Amino acid sequence: MTSGKKANKICEILRIETGSSRSYKAHKHSLDNTERPTIDYVNSEIVWKKRAESLFHTNHVDLRGKCQQVAMRGRQILTYFLDGSRRTYKVDDQAYYDGVRTPIYPIVAGQIGVGCCVRINKEVGVLKDTFQPEIVVCVPEVANADRNPGFVESVTQSLNESESLMRLGIKVGKILIYKISKDKDKKVDYLDRGIACIQDRMIENEKALVEQLVREEKLGQDNYLIKDGSLEYKPTSKDKKDKKAYQTFKNNYSWVLGVSKNFNPESCVDNNGKPNPGFIADLPLYHRTPVACYKNEYLGDIEFAVWYIRIRAQDKTRTPFDGILKVEKILASADEVIDSELADLLSAHLINERMPTCYGSDFRWANHLYPIYLTETFVKSRYLSTESFLSLF
Numbered sequence: 001m002t003s004g005k006k007a008n009k010i011c012e013i014l015r016i017e018t019g020s021s022r023s024y025k026a027h028k029h030s031l032d033n034t035e036r037p038t039i040d041y042v043n044s045e046i047v048w049k050k051r052a053e054s055l056f057h058t059n060h061v062d063l064r065g066k067c068q069q070v071a072m073r074g075r076q077i078l079t080y081f082l083d084g085s086r087r088t089y090k091v092d093d094q095a096y097y098d099g100v101r102t103p104i105y106p107i108v109a110g111q112i113g114v115g116c117c118v119r120i121n122k123e124v125g126v127l128k129d130t131f132q133p134e135i136v137v138c139v140p141e142v143a144n145a146d147r148n149p150g151f152v153e154s155v156t157q158s159l160n161e162s163e164s165l166m167r168l169g170i171k172v173g174k175i176l177i178y179k180i181s182k183d184k185d186k187k188v189d190y191l192d193r194g195i196a197c198i199q200d201r202m203i204e205n206e207k208a209l210v211e212q213l214v215r216e217e218k219l220g221q222d223n224y225l226i227k228d229g230s231l232e233y234k235p236t237s238k239d240k241k242d243k244k245a246y247q248t249f250k251n252n253y254s255w256v257l258g259v260s261k262n263f264n265p266e267s268c269v270d271n272n273g274k275p276n277p278g279f280i281a282d283l284p285l286y287h288r289t290p291v292a293c294y295k296n297e298y299l300g301d302i303e304f305a306v307w308y309i310r311i312r313a314q315d316k317t318r319t320p321f322d323g324i325l326k327v328e329k330i331l332a333s334a335d336e337v338i339d340s341e342l343a344d345l346l347s348a349h350l351i352n353e354r355m356p357t358c359y360g361s362d363f364r365w366a367n368h369l370y371p372i373y374l375t376e377t378f379v380k381s382r383y384l385s386t387e388s389f390l391s392l393f
Contacts, residue, residue, distance in 0.1 A: 008164040010137065010172070010393045011092040011107060017155045018143035021102055024093040028390040031088040031108070031195060052293035052305040052331065055340035060287040063309070066348040067286055076119060078349050080127065080213065080225040083375040084114040084206040087383060088195050091393040096142040105140040105180065108194030111389060112136060112173075113379040114205040116213070116225075117371060124371050126378060130212070132205050133382055134173035135389075138194040140180045152177070170392065176201060207233055210252055219255040224346070228372045231258035231328045234299050250302065250332045257346065258328035261367035263308075263321075281320035283310040288347045291338055293331065303331045305338050309347045311354040312366045322366040325350065 007013045015023045051057075092107040116130040137159070144151040152175045159165065159172045178193040206227070213219055231253060239246045279289065288309040295303050305328070312323025327350065329338065353369040362368060383389075 008162050010109075010159055010162070010165075011094075013159055013162055014092075014107065014137070014139065014143075014155070015094060017158050018094075018139060019096070019145070020094040020143070021097055022095045024095070024104060026090060026093040026106070028089065028091050028393060030386055031090055031191065050293050051290060051337075052303075053291035053338045053340045053343050057290040057340070060283055060289060061344065061347075062284075062287055063344060063348050063351060064286045066344050067351050070345070070348045071352055076122070076349070077222050077224055077345075078226055078353065078371075079119055079223040080218065081117045081119075081124070081228070081369075081371040081375045082115070082206065082209060082225055083228040083372060083379050084112070084202045085376065085379055086113070086198050086202045087111045087386075087389075088198055089386070089390060090191060091137075091390065094139075094143075096140065096145070098142060098145075105142065106191050106194060108138040108178075108191060108198065109389075109393065110136050110138070110195075110198035110201075111383050112198065112202045112205060113382055114202065114209055115375060115379040115382075116209060117375040117378065119371065124374055130209060131379070131382065132209065134201075134205065135170065136174050136176050136198055136201055137172055138176040138178055138197045140190065141177050142180055144177065151175075164392070168392075174201065203233060210256060214252045221255065223255065225256045226350075226369070226372060227256055227258050228261075228376065229258060230260050230326075231256065231304065231330055232296055232299055235302070240300060247332075250330055253330040254332060256330070257350075259350065259369065259372070260326040260328070261364050263324075263326040280308050280324060283308060283324060285310050285313045286351055288343070291340075291343050293337075301334075303334060303336075305329045305331055307343065307347070309350060311351050311369075317366045325367060325369075 007016060011023055014020065088108060088110045090106055091109045093104050094107055095102045095104045112132075112134045114132045116127045117124050118127040148154070155175050156172055159175075165171065176194075176197040178190065178197045180188075180190065180193075210225070210227075213225065219225055235246060235249055239249045283289065286309075289307050291305050291307040293303055293305055295301070307327050308324055309327060310324050314320055314323065317323045327347070331337075350369065353371060356370055358365050358368055358370070358373050362373065
């Protein structure tokens with residue numbers, strides 16, 4: 001690597017430090033679309049196996065009475081609310097000579113925010129020392145053509161020693177690397193690969209925050225954590241090689257529920273194991289589906305308990321799937337099931353979190369739990385504006 005030219009902008013420093021032959025000064029822009037509730041149509045890896053609760057239900061479970069009991073009792077067991085989000089941007093196109101030609105690859109950057117809120121005495125606030133903002137830059141693997149083991153640390157240091165970043169008090173947290181190998185059967189989209197790397201980094205930060213809460217003994221049967229989105233975390237290769245570490249990974253989520261606003265309705269199956277999205281769409285207000293067990297082969301041998309609950313009346317929403325939440329819980333062992341009474345209790349608590357709501361403030365209002373909405377709002381309020389962020393590059 002050479003550093004004969006002094007530079008202040010991140011893209012120019014990257015060009016010098018990585019040996020890029022040219023920066024094409026690409027149009028810098030956000031890669032994120034407006035957030036709306038969506039249906040995930042692709043979920044072919046999931047294998048539905050069996051029921052995952054102590055009672056065998058064949059129809060929707062009415063929770064109206066349980067919701068009233070929980071509300072009258074006034075006791076809360078949903079204490080912590082975690083949200084991770086990222087904003088991604090294309091910031092440059094840079095060329096790298098591969099020994100034969102000089103192809104061009106995109107440079108992708110991102111802002112990652114992972115935060116946790118806590119409810120104490122019925123008031124929700126930010127949990128101290130848990131907000132983890134990070135700026136990352138994703139480059140193609142050819143940028144480290146020599147496979148220098150200290151590449152990431154060296155380039156990160158060069159960026160953070162630049163006059164412009166030091167003056168603003170801003171640091172780049174990590175350089176990420178996306179693969180450029182081509183799949184003969186698929187069209188390669190390097191922007192998607194860069195975004196995927198940033199998404200994976202955000203998930204690792206979420207997992208680290210859960211581990212922190214577990215170490216500090218903050219979670220338990222009276223203090224559940226609600227994570228915004230799916231719990232389909234892929235264990236690391238280190239987790240899989242160390243059986244004790246792998247089991248610890250599973251156990252960390254004993255008191256964690258994943259609550260998703262977006263889901264694949266085809267993943268709901270009837271008693272014969274056939275897809276039955278209508279079973280979700282027809283969920284009456286304040287009811288849940290039976291709890292089912294599924295396994296995603298991509299994630300190893302981890303099994304999940306999953307069920308759906310309706311928190312908004314269907315005639316008040318835009319589509320039949322608005323107002324429905326997908327709830328996930330990691331099962332610590334292959335023979336574990338959820339006590340049906342616990343599934344009812346957790347569902348009732350989740351339903352009661354629907355109010356107050358954010359009418360008009362978010363396109364996904366019908367699928368929002370208010371504490372999660374507050375957590376999302378806090379995390380996103382800490383981002384640099386798009387204009388300020390792109391000016392760094």
